[in-house]
Amino acid sequence: MVQLREKTAETADFISIARKIHVITKTAGIPLLINDRIDVALAIGCEGVHIGQDDMPLSTARQLLGPEAIIGVTANSAEEAITAAKAGADYLGIGTVFATLTKENTKSIIGVSGLRDILQSLAASSETASVKTVCIGGINASNCQRVLYQSATPSKKLDGVAVVSAIVAAANASEATSSLRKLIASEPPFVNAGRKRLEQLPKRIELDVPTHVKAVAETNPLCHNMTNLVVQNFAANVALCVGASPIMSNNGLEASDLANLGGALVVNMGTVTPEGLSNYLQALRAYNAVGGPVILDPVGAGATQQRRDAVRQLMAGGYFDVIKGNENEIRTCAGMSGVQQRGVDSGASTATMKEKAELVKTLAARERNIVLMTGEVDLVSDGHMTLAVSNGHKYLGNITGSGCTLGTTIASFLVVNREDQKLLKVLAGILVYEIAAERAAERADVKGPGTFVPAFLDELYRIREETKTGDTEWLTRARVESVDAEKIGAT
Structure with missing residues (x-):
């Protein structure tokens, strides 16, 4: 998916940019989500939104956008994750994992162990176990495999990663995206085959x-x-x-x-x-x-x-x-x-x-x-x-x-x-x-x-x-x- 995040533009300019991007993503068959701004999502008719803990409530966003819209919610703790999952979030953006310049108002840096704790909490209930999850915050080609590997629990793991600079700041965005896709689809190099429990x-x-x-x-x-x-x-x-x-x-x-x-x-x-x-x-x-x-x-x-x-x-x-x-x-x-x-x-x-x-x-x-x-x-x-x-x-x-x-x-x-x-x-x-x-x-x-x-x-x-x-x-x-x-x- 592509999420459009714009914190400084006037509404009219934001809508103009979003419409142009939606033409590209729709042609490619890729959902476009708007960060925070439900009004912009409604104006361009895109596939959904991503909202934070301080934005419009999920229930209100669902009423405005309808049952088919994709709605993601940011979660920084197990309590926030469980609440959003029970309220019907289509996916959770968990983090901030590592410090990053793209998110200034981070409540706390949860690290990989914090990710795992949240995943364990979600897995503990059938009501929340199936919600999709990605992590965000300082994720890039050098650490995405390790984060996916170390955060996984026996019953739940991340479904993917959310990145900003790793693609948009790359010299070649297409190559960077392709590389990330390959990385998240494979185990990290430090994982070997000798993982069976010892017997005898x-x-x-x-x-x-x-x-x-x-x-x-x-x-x-x-x-x-x-x-x-x-x-x-x-x-x-x-x-x-x-x-x-x-x-x-x-x-x-x-x-x-x-x-x-x-x-x-x-x-x-x-x-x-x-x-x-x-x-x-x-x-x-x-x-x-x-x-x-x-x-x-x-x-x-x-x-x-x-x-x-x-x-x-x-x-x-x-x-x-x-x-x-x-x-x-x-x-x-x-x-x-x-x-x-x-x-x-x-x-x-x-x-x-x-x-x-x-x-x-x-x-x-x-x-x-x-x-x-x-x-x-x-x-x-x-x-x-x-x-x-x-x-x-x-x-x-x-x-x-x-x-x-x-x-x-x-x-x-x-x-x-x-x-x-x-x-x-x-x-x-x-x-x-x-x-x-x-x-x-x-x-x-x-x-x-x-x-x-x-x-x-x-x-x-x-x-x-x-x-x-x-x-x-x-x-x-x-x-x-x-x-x-x-x-x-x-x-």
Whole structure:
């Protein structure tokens, strides 16, 4: 459809423009809607209108335009959406999703998670479930696929997108429209085929984890780290020991070329700056465009307002295959209030294991990705299955960058065997990393954190080499449970 939106013209001029456009759209068999102005729609006899919350009531518009007219309504909340759907709106324009210059009087920016919440509310009732929906506000070729994918619920998804600048500001409107149509009709590049729920977990670990370890060792996947300055050297060594090929570059201008090399990206915001945030977003878009796996490590996300704002901008700016962090970092990513960290430490937890598992699973389902909450017991979920991993050693908490380099390890595993289940590949990275830590701590030459680090690197390398020859005895140490959120309190 085409909607004509004109905020400044005199009525006579508006009608003149609308008539000329209606000739074009009618010839093409495309409905023309007039934004806000029912009088203009009546004057030219077009197919309908789109009205906002502050415009003429839907019931009045229906009386004036008749039962055959198409009437769309703007909705910025679940309450507005449900009210409009029950009143007989033919479709809803949901948003504003992202900030945009074309809409100055935005009540609030709802983001992709806000879209999903509204769709869930509509799907909850048979009276509102069938209403058509599009989203609006900052939607363009770089984000439309991600918005459609991440906002979808099991029972309702968007029917399309509404755009302004993405077409009318394009050098070639026809090509821009054709491109958008193709994009919304296909899944984004970062979606792979490995989305089936895991079954027979112990057997899958025994068979699949060594396969992924060998694949990393044999293919040497590129691991692009945009990481904090404190751990760059350590992260590079960890990547080399598991078999990956590391590059440390915080320059967003290089990201497009690096993304085309088929590797993964780690965005670690340990030393985030305004310039760094801009580079992260540029790299994120580059990897999303080609389907390269991306991990977000929101280091110290709850420590300062700048970091909290950075997390919101990053999560609004692209898709992350994995979000990895400690409890407070995950709580911040979920948008929970009252989170305060002391530096990058998580701090003492007051949440039960059941509450943590529910948080991880809920965030993963919302973002349609993998969420890993690290701690004494790691919790990792794809929104369907949640796993508890009890491996690791206390020395990891006494060295700089152990969490950051776990992200590097996981990213390396996400690159290989692209069609396989992401959750199992993330689990493979966790197990390699944490079992290597256990083996290192047990060595006679390790006396504390200082001697632990080189031993840890040795054991990462040894696990890789052992697995290449078919020796998977190390995997018998794995302590993994499938978590039932209703029973985890008793686990």
